[in-house]
Amino acid sequence: MSEKPELTCRKCNIPFHYPLQRNWIGRNVLFFLPIRVFFCARCLISRQLWLTNTEYRKYKRVI
Numbered sequence: 342m343s344e345k346p347e348l349t350c351r352k353c354n355i356p357f358h359y360p361l362q363r364n365w366i367g368r369n370v371l372f373f374l375p376i377r378v379f380f381c382a383r384c385l386i387s388r389q390l391w392l393t394n395t396e397y398r399k400y401k402r403v404i
């Protein structure tokens with residue numbers, strides 16, 4: 342079985358450090374949008390990715 346690729350930050354290209362909860366609006370208003378938030382430890386910024394469950398399954402889980 343081949344290793345799944347890691348989700349990486351588009352700017353610095355290192356794998357994301359950990360997932361974050363979406364903000365209140367994201368969870369309660371835009372919950373139907375397949376947006377996930379991950380924290381990049383190099384940029385020190387949380388990035389929102391448009392990522393459906395199907396897409397996310399192609400990648401290694403960010404823990």
Ligand SMILES: [Zn+2]
Pocket residue numbers: 350351352353354355381382383384385
């Ligand atoms: Zn980064």
